[in-house]
Amino acid sequence: MSKLDFKVLKQKGKARVGQITLNGVTLSTPVFMPVGTKATIKGIPLDLLKDPNYLGHENTIKLILANTFHLYLRPGDELIKKAG
Incomplete structure (x- = not known):
């Protein structure tokens, strides 16, 4: 697993919802x-x-x-x- 990972979970037009994982900590976006x-x-x-x-x-x-x-x-x- 890389130290930084970004996943797009949902997208509508230019708006998107995702998850950032940084050093094992996951945050939901937007944040x-x-x-x-x-x-x-x-x-x-x-x-x-x-x-x-x-x-x-x-x-x-x-x-x-x-x-x-x-x-x-x-x-x-x-x-x-x-x-x-």
Whole structure:
């Protein structure tokens, strides 16, 4: 099994429903995916980031998209290593 797999389950026109499997974790699409640019997630309340179930199980944040090159530039790889 590859680390990344995408399956289209249903399609109508350009709209589609699918599943993304990434490192053994499967997510249904479409999915709400906050974007962390330069290590900052904008427009998301802190309570929601601290508790992914804050809005209920159906609205859980399951994935955050972050550009690792931006993280390498700032705040830098040493700080990222310390954070885990």
